Amino acid sequence: MKQSIRLGRIGGVPVGVHWSVAVIFGLVTWELATIVLPGTYGGGARPAYLVAAVVAAILFLASLLAHEGSHAIVARRHGVGVRSITLWLLGGVAQLEGEAHSPGADFAIAAVGPSTSIFLAGVFGGAQLLLEHAGATGLVVVVCSWLWQINLLLAGFNLIPAAPLDGGRILRAGLWRSTGNRTRAAVSAARAGMGFGVVLIGLGLFELFVRSPLGLWPAFLGWFVFMAARAEGDVARRQAGVEGLPVGAVMTPHPPVVPSATSVAEVLAGRVYWWNGQQVAAVVGPTGWLEGVVTLEHIRHVPAPEQATTRLGDIAERIEAAPVGRPEEAMSILLGRMDAAGGRAAVVLDPTDRLAGIVTLDDVERAGGRRPHAAAPVA
Numbered sequence: 001m002k003q004s005i006r007l008g009r010i011g012g013v014p015v016g017v018h019w020s021v022a023v024i025f026g027l028v029t030w031e032l033a034t035i036v037l038p039g040t041y042g043g044g045a046r047p048a049y050l051v052a053a054v055v056a057a058i059l060f061l062a063s064l065l066a067h068e069g070s071h072a073i074v075a076r077r078h079g080v081g082v083r084s085i086t087l088w089l090l091g092g093v094a095q096l097e098g099e100a101h102s103p104g105a106d107f108a109i110a111a112v113g114p115s116t117s118i119f120l121a122g123v124f125g126g127a128q129l130l131l132e133h134a135g136a137t138g139l140v141v142v143v144c145s146w147l148w149q150i151n152l153l154l155a156g157f158n159l160i161p162a163a164p165l166d167g168g169r170i171l172r173a174g175l176w177r178s179t180g181n182r183t184r185a186a187v188s189a190a191r192a193g194m195g196f197g198v199v200l201i202g203l204g205l206f207e208l209f210v211r212s213p214l215g216l217w218p219a220f221l222g223w224f225v226f227m228a229a230r231a232e233g234d235v236a237r238r239q240a241g242v243e244g245l246p247v248g249a250v251m252t253p254h255p256p257v258v259p260s261a262t263s264v265a266e267v268l269a270g271r272v273y274w275w276n277g278q279q280v281a282a283v284v285g286p287t288g289w290l291e292g293v294v295t296l297e298h299i300r301h302v303p304a305p306e307q308a309t310t311r312l313g314d315i316a317e318r319i320e321a322a323p324v325g326r327p328e329e330a331m332s333i334l335l336g337r338m339d340a341a342g343g344r345a346a347v348v349l350d351p352t353d354r355l356a357g358i359v360t361l362d363d364v365e366r367a368g369g370r371r372p373h374a375a376a377p378v379a
């Protein structure tokens, strides 16, 4: 997810917010200022409700950041890189750059998030008790009360054992430990996530039709959980397919090389030497430098009216953005980098840094398909 506003860094990790976080901020502030605060503490002035609501919403977002920041800190302690922490419409995301190396690390990285939220619930709950003990009754008490409840809710929701929620990661770590098979564990957690997503969508739609438009929220959340869980399942299945294989066994070796100025129309008209069954080509600039990688899929996505004016250089996955692998490296490790980069292709260089091949997700799927026992990791 693209960060719209950079807030700074926590332990070297860039922290930012996506524009959609404004929607949560607005909704939370509005609900607090007009419903929750006046409902719990009557007789206040309208500006006082608004100020208290804004402060509470800011502390809520800070709580989300603390939750994600704790994932990031523990991930780094276990040798897993963290690319960014972003707040968005559905909460926070800490984007990790790889996988935990053991079930214990997987568990620790996942469990610290809900633990942090429970700790924060304790802090706000404690503050409320202290304030009440000191005889305070104002809006500050109500805000503390709301904050401990929302943090507890956050922890509870995240502990549901369904990927991509923290509970799904904890389930994965547990299954990984008991079966010794990380992939199988990940696929099971992903299935639980897809099931939970469907349940949320169902509940949301029921709410939407029977009672109120608020059902859109769980339905949307369910859709997100379903899609994210499905993507995680796909990643796990691909990992299983290439387990134990080196990059050199999976890549398309010596791919065709085409000039970046070639238009998509020229390729489709068959005027350029290319695919005789080849799904991918290297794109080189006028001076012969490798610019990127283009796949048949990139080409198929160009709408007909733009085919004559679109150059391969425009649609290629840029070399700066594509992960680089070596033929003797484990394919599962390069695949982890490909998944983290979010692209469909990686460039493979030989020891003299010349192009040895290209790996696409299609190559990975094919390699998995040739090993039927590995391609179906769940019984």
Ligand SMILES: [Zn+2]
Binding pocket: 067, 068, 071, 113, 114, 158, 166
């Ligand atoms: Zn979390």
